[in-house]
Amino acid sequence: MSTRKYHTLLLFALLLTSCAAPVVQQDTLVLINGTLIDGTGSDPISNAVLVIQGERILAVGSQEEVKIPSGANVIDLAGAALLPGFINAHVHFAFNEQNLKAWAYGGVTTVRDEGITSSGTLEEMMSWRDESNQRPQAARLVSAGYMLTVPDGYGDLFVTSPDEARQKVFEELDAGVNLIKISMEDGYAGQSGLPKLTDEEIDAILSAAHERGALVSGHITQAEYLKPLVEAGIDDIAHIPYDFVPEEVWQEMVSKDIYMTPTFTVFRNYGAPVATCVLNLRNFLEQGGQVALGNDYGGGPGEFELGIPMYEIEQMSRAGMTPMQIIIASTKNAAIVSGIDDQLGTLETGRIADVLVVSGNPLDDLQNLHNIRMVIHNGTIIRDESQE
Ligand SMILES: [Zn+2]
Structure with missing residues (x-):
């Protein structure tokens, strides 16, 4: 690619960014208010905060522990449980x-x-x-x-x-x-x-x-x-x-x-x-x-x-x-x-963000696993029932 073409593209990219002004961190997704069951066997955390940046989990924990980054796309999951995919x-x-x-x-x-x-x-x-x-x-x-x-x-x-x-x-x-x-x-x-x-x-x-x-x-x-x-x-x-x-x-x-x-x-x-x-x-x-x-x-x-x-x-x-x-x-x-436990299988900081969100708490009733509200795979929302 020539330098001039590159500069034209760069300018175009900057224009696009400035048009989308309110979204500062477009690739940061934050799930709040759900019950976190992280897959490790730890006690569930109610009103949890799960921060996803790109394809990975940036932070996860209680609302006291985890700060919501400004400009992130915040989704309220009240009444739902978050589990590893x-x-x-x-x-x-x-x-x-x-x-x-x-x-x-x-x-x-x-x-x-x-x-x-x-x-x-x-x-x-x-x-x-x-x-x-x-x-x-x-x-x-x-x-x-x-x-x-x-x-x-x-x-x-x-x-x-x-x-x-x-x-x-x-x-x-x-x-x-x-x-x-x-x-x-x-x-x-x-x-x-x-x-x-x-x-x-x-x-x-x-x-x-x-x-x-x-x-x-x-x-x-x-x-x-x-x-x-x-x-x-x-x-x-x-x-x-x-x-x-x-x-x-x-x-x-x-x-x-x-x-x-x-x-x-x-x-x-x-x-x-x-x-x-x-x-x-x-x-x-x-x-x-x-x-x-x-x-x-x-x-x-x-x-x-x-x-x-x-x-x-x-x-x-x-x-x-x-x-x-x-x-x-x-x-x-x-x-x-499957030999992938260093990257997947739990919702912990640094892991790949594969998240299953279901309505209700599967710890109370496993049938709640049927009530899928959202699926996130590699940090991307691939199913969102609240949007459908
Ligand atoms: Zn077989």
């Missing part, structure tokens, strides 16, 4: 613009795709993800690559030795996947006896991923296959077993800080005993277990909720989780298993 930590078919928009509009501002199936190359998929993540209206996409298994096993990427397992993990990470997904599945929906990864292959996968700082999520549906993954030190378990899990496995899982993403919805859809899953979750919680929200959207036949997966939330409640524990599972803990 929800995270669905187990979905499929997230490489789909419509699905991502529906999730974000429904208050789920991030999803973790737990295993892709595609005819495209991994590189193409990951560049699609990066482009999609620039769009404010689309939920942020965090993605595993192809699910690792053995030939004829349950999954999409086959390994036949520990060395090959390491190599495949590095190939996936080099292509830009956010995490590694593996499976230990004997078979369901009429199948059984599927071949599975050996202990040595599991160890090779975990050490390769951890060397690169990547998380590994493990698919299981039965207690028998939970044990080897817990012993190996996996990061999170996708699906709670639908058969009884012995107490010592839960204890080891808790002592190793391994999270559980239950996915009751897919079990319901397959006709598996959800009551046993609920009982397992209750036992895991009794040992001090940490839970993350995920419904396995698209991971089988039947209905799955886009937006906030209320069926999951209802089953967590049945298992004895308090509304506060469920909110933590849906925000902070789902961010932890």
Whole structure:
């Protein structure tokens, strides 16, 4: 660009700014008078002030602590609650613009795709993800690559030795996947006896991923296959077993800080005993277990909720989780298993501003999560019911 053109543009920009005189800090948004539930588990703060500048949280706290910057766009949220944008930590078919928009509009501002199936190359998929993540209206996409298994096993990427397992993990990470997904599945929906990864292959996968700082999520549906993954030190378990899990496995899982993403919805859809899953979750919680929200959207036949997966939330409640524990599972803990907890999952200073605003208090009644008043994603208001 020539200097003269630049000067003309600059002058034009200055004229525009002076026309918009009253708005001094156009990109500062302040939410006041709502009840803040910040996702950390701290007590809620009534009449909170949340200051957002650009895509980040500039300040957050009580009205005594946080000063409202002059010239900011101030929105009064009396009667509403502010929470971190929800995270669905187990979905499929997230490489789909419509699905991502529906999730974000429904208050789920991030999803973790737990295993892709595609005819495209991994590189193409990951560049699609990066482009999609620039769009404010689309939920942020965090993605595993192809699910690792053995030939004829349950999954999409086959390994036949520990060395090959390491190599495949590095190939996936080099292509830009956010995490590694593996499976230990004997078979369901009429199948059984599927071949599975050996202990040595599991160890090779975990050490390769951890060397690169990547998380590994493990698919299981039965207690028998939970044990080897817990012993190996996996990061999170996708699906709670639908058969009884012995107490010592839960204890080891808790002592190793391994999270559980239950996915009751897919079990319901397959006709598996959800009551046993609920009982397992209750036992895991009794040992001090940490839970993350995920419904396995698209991971089988039947209905799955886009937006906030209320069926999951209802089953967590049945298992004895308090509304506060469920909110933590849906925000902070789902961010932890997605590997994004340094940026997201809580409403704290410096974090990316993904905010869900609902009418009423979900700590009094989780059904209030249905009453979405506003959704903010990357600091941008993408849904505002008071304007519609
Ligand atoms: Zn799945």
